[in-house]
Amino acid sequence: MVYKSPSQRIFSIVNVTFLSLLSIACILPMVHILAVAFSGKAAANANLVNFWPIDFTVDAFRKTFQNRNFVSSMGISVFRTLLGTLIFLVLLMITSYPLSKEQRVFKGRSLYIWYFVITMLFSGGLIPSYILILKLGLNNTIWALVLPGAVDVFSLILMLNFFRNIPKELEEASHIDGASHFTTLFRVYLPLSLPAIATLALFTMVGHWNSWFDGMIYNTKSENYPLATLLQTIIVQQDFSKITMDPKALADISNRTVKAAQIFIGALPILLVYPFLQKYFVKGVILGAVKE
Amino acid sequence: MNKAAYETKSGWNWKRNWQLHAMMVPAVVAILIFAYVPMLGVIMAFQDFKPWLGIGGSKWVGWDNFHKIFGQEDSLQVVWNTVILSAWKIAAGLVVPFVFALLLNEVRKLAFKRTVQTLVYLPHFLSWVILGGILIDMLSVDGGMVNRFLHNVFGIEPIFFLGNGDWFRFTVVVSHVWKEFGFGTIVFLATLAGINPSLYEAAVVDGANRWKQTLHITIPAMMPITIVIGTLALGGILNAGFDQIFNLYNSMVYEKGDIVDTFVYRTAIVQGNMGFGTAVGLFKSVIGMFLIVISYRMAYVWANYRIF
Numbered sequence: 001m002v003y004k005s006p007s008q009r010i011f012s013i014v015n016v017t018f019l020s021l022l023s024i025a026c027i028l029p030m031v032h033i034l035a036v037a038f039s040g041k042a043a044a045n046a047n048l049v050n051f052w053p054i055d056f057t058v059d060a061f062r063k064t065f066q067n068r069n070f071v072s073s074m075g076i077s078v079f080r081t082l083l084g085t086l087i088f089l090v091l092l093m094i095t096s097y098p099l100s101k102e103q104r105v106f107k108g109r110s111l112y113i114w115y116f117v118i119t120m121l122f123s124g125g126l127i128p129s130y131i132l133i134l135k136l137g138l139n140n141t142i143w144a145l146v147l148p149g150a151v152d153v154f155s156l157i158l159m160l161n162f163f164r165n166i167p168k169e170l171e172e173a174s175h176i177d178g179a180s181h182f183t184t185l186f187r188v189y190l191p192l193s194l195p196a197i198a199t200l201a202l203f204t205m206v207g208h209w210n211s212w213f214d215g216m217i218y219n220t221k222s223e224n225y226p227l228a229t230l231l232q233t234i235i236v237q238q239d240f241s242k243i244t245m246d247p248k249a250l251a252d253i254s255n256r257t258v259k260a261a262q263i264f265i266g267a268l269p270i271l272l273v274y275p276f277l278q279k280y281f282v283k284g285v286i287l288g289a290v291k292e
Numbered sequence: 293m294n295k296a297a298y299e300t301k302s303g304w305n306w307k308r309n310w311q312l313h314a315m316m317v318p319a320v321v322a323i324l325i326f327a328y329v330p331m332l333g334v335i336m337a338f339q340d341f342k343p344w345l346g347i348g349g350s351k352w353v354g355w356d357n358f359h360k361i362f363g364q365e366d367s368l369q370v371v372w373n374t375v376i377l378s379a380w381k382i383a384a385g386l387v388v389p390f391v392f393a394l395l396l397n398e399v400r401k402l403a404f405k406r407t408v409q410t411l412v413y414l415p416h417f418l419s420w421v422i423l424g425g426i427l428i429d430m431l432s433v434d435g436g437m438v439n440r441f442l443h444n445v446f447g448i449e450p451i452f453f454l455g456n457g458d459w460f461r462f463t464v465v466v467s468h469v470w471k472e473f474g475f476g477t478i479v480f481l482a483t484l485a486g487i488n489p490s491l492y493e494a495a496v497v498d499g500a501n502r503w504k505q506t507l508h509i510t511i512p513a514m515m516p517i518t519i520v521i522g523t524l525a526l527g528g529i530l531n532a533g534f535d536q537i538f539n540l541y542n543s544m545v546y547e548k549g550d551i552v553d554t555f556v557y558r559t560a561i562v563q564g565n566m567g568f569g570t571a572v573g574l575f576k577s578v579i580g581m582f583l584i585v586i587s588y589r590m591a592y593v594w595a596n597y598r599i600f
Contacts, residue, residue: 008502011398011502012398015395015398015399016399016404018395019392019395019396019399019404019408020408022392022408022412023407023408023411023412024411025470026411026412026414026415026470026474027411027414029423029426029427029430030414030418030426032426032430032437033426033429036429047435047436047437047440050437091318091319091322094315094316094318094319095315095316095318095319097312097315098312098313098315098316099316101312106309106312107304107305107309108304108313112316112320115320115323116319116323119323119327119328120584121581121584121585122331122577122578122581123327123330123331123577124327124329124330124331124332124333124334124573124574124577125330125334125556125570125573125574125576125577126553126556126557126560126561126569126573127333127336127556127560127561127566127569127570127573128329128330128331128332128333128334128336128570128573129326129330129333130560130561131333131336131341131343131566132325132326132329132330132333134343135346136325147322147326148326150322150326151319151322151323151326156319180311181308181311181312181315182311182315185315206417209419210417210418210419210421210422211419212419212421213534213535213538217561228419228421231421231422231425232421232424232539235421235425236421236424236425236428236539256429259425259429260429263422263425263426266419266421266422267418267422270417270418271414274414274417277417278409278410278413
């Protein structure tokens with residue numbers, strides 16, 4: 001037992017109290033929204049609910065799942081998340097592998113690197129990208145949501161730095177055994193990089209699930225809205241002009257408990273993957289920091 | 293092919309390397325279409341662009357759109373709003389995680405430390421749509437939980453957090469810090485874990501208490517990474533957080549809360565003023581590019597930081 005002076009003891013108590021209060025402050029808004037979602041309509045509208053449901057009921061969740069717009073938007077979100085992450089991962093793998101080679105082995109590497117890095121420095125901005133999607137005819141399709149962000153240069157740099165830390169002897173050995181680059185990538189590099197891949201995949205999935213702006217500007221029909229965009233339109237903007245919805249569901253949406261239930265369901269997948277995320281992301285954040 | 297031949301082989305070596313080039317093709321094409329083509333699209337900034345006429349058919353207006361940016365009071369106000377919001381966010385976003393990491397580092401109970409970390413990292417992963425929905429409800433003047441609390445405990449009249457310009461800026465900065473400070477501590481905690489324990493042992497032998505140790509060992513050890521994060525953040529000073537502003541603002545706070553990105557969205561996509569919107573975006577991109585280059589250069593000179 002380490003001896004503690006009285007002043008140290010006081011600091012310790014104050015410190016722990018302060019840290020506890022701050023930590024609780026980080027989840028209070030979610031707790032509040034959950035309490036409202038499970039409360040009776042009257043209590044919620046009278047502003048009585050704080051952090052514990054009053055007149056407990058699951059009515060709000062039942063109404064939310066009866067709303068066909070909500071359920072189909074959720075489907076679109078799931079689909080875009082899976083498709084977007086798949087495309088992202090495939091491109092990430094096959095692109096960072098060649099770039100992890102030395103310039104003297106893979107001539108042209110620095111040219112490729114500059115080609116990608118320039119896009120980190122300069123971008124055409126929102127409007128040219130928007131016009132491009134319209135001209136390509138991708139609006140109102142899922143491709144407008146998954147293709148523009150399919151190559152992320154920052155993830156590419158993280159991944160290629162990770163690949164560089166894999167001993168070169170492994171590649172040489174597989175090469176001598178007659179393996180092609182494709183075989184080496186998928187049979188040697190891929191299995192060794194699973195933690196890094198998991199990190200980047202989880203980040204991408206969260207990004208796709210949370211993404212709402214592209215869904216809003218590239219879709220003229222509200223049937224194509226992913227969940228985040230639908231929530232943005234009906235709860236944050238409270239703009240019902242773009243939404244085609246049956247009148248009964250429309251009446252429910254202005255109901256505070258139903259709103260809270262929808263917000264909570266929108267956040268639920270993130271809360272569910274969070275434990276896995278936490279296991280990896282600390283590694284992910286410092287992933288690029290260590291170089292050979 | 294033996295190892296020596298493999299290593300000394302120079303030139304393009306197509307026989308073996310065609311596969312590497314083939315792997316590059318999909319990403320090169322994707323970047324070409326979705327990053328380089330929009331870069332060419334910035335010529336719209338010099339046109340009175342109409343989507344149905346296209347770049348070939350729209351009327352050229354030279355620098356008119358840029359004259360408009362500097363001639364209009366509201367576009368200058370928007371740039372100023374962006375800079376001031378960013379500056380506050382960068383400063384607070386640096387100080388709070390720094391102090392938080394120091395305090396958390398003083399805690400010896402591992403279970404408590406982990407619990408705190410789990411809770412404070414969480415808001416980073418929730419989107420501004422979700423948080424916007426929650427905040428609009430909680431900060432409402434008409435019975436929102438925060439105003440009810442302030443009234444019941446301190447007897448304060450309801451505050452227009454999202455309806456008054458100055459309170460809006462305050463709310464934006466505080467909610468940003470609330471969302472991101474936990475995540476910001478990760479890098480600091482990693483740095484703290486990397487400090488050589490023998491430094492502290494030597495300090496104890498010399499009679500330094502915890503406070504002296506923090507002042508003379510911990511804080512100096514955290515300086516390089518703090519400088520890196522700070523300078524790199526300066527490169528993004530024209531990004532004041534589109535997602536957050538867009539999900540919290542309303543027409544009542546445009547004067548003090550509108551930023552470049554939300555302004556571009558409204559003038560170009562909502563009002564259809566595409567040429568002007570592109571010009572504002574281009575202005576932002578060019579300034580941003582210089583800032584990024586300068587900030588990476590500063591991070592390299594001051595803290596020996598390299599991205600590659």
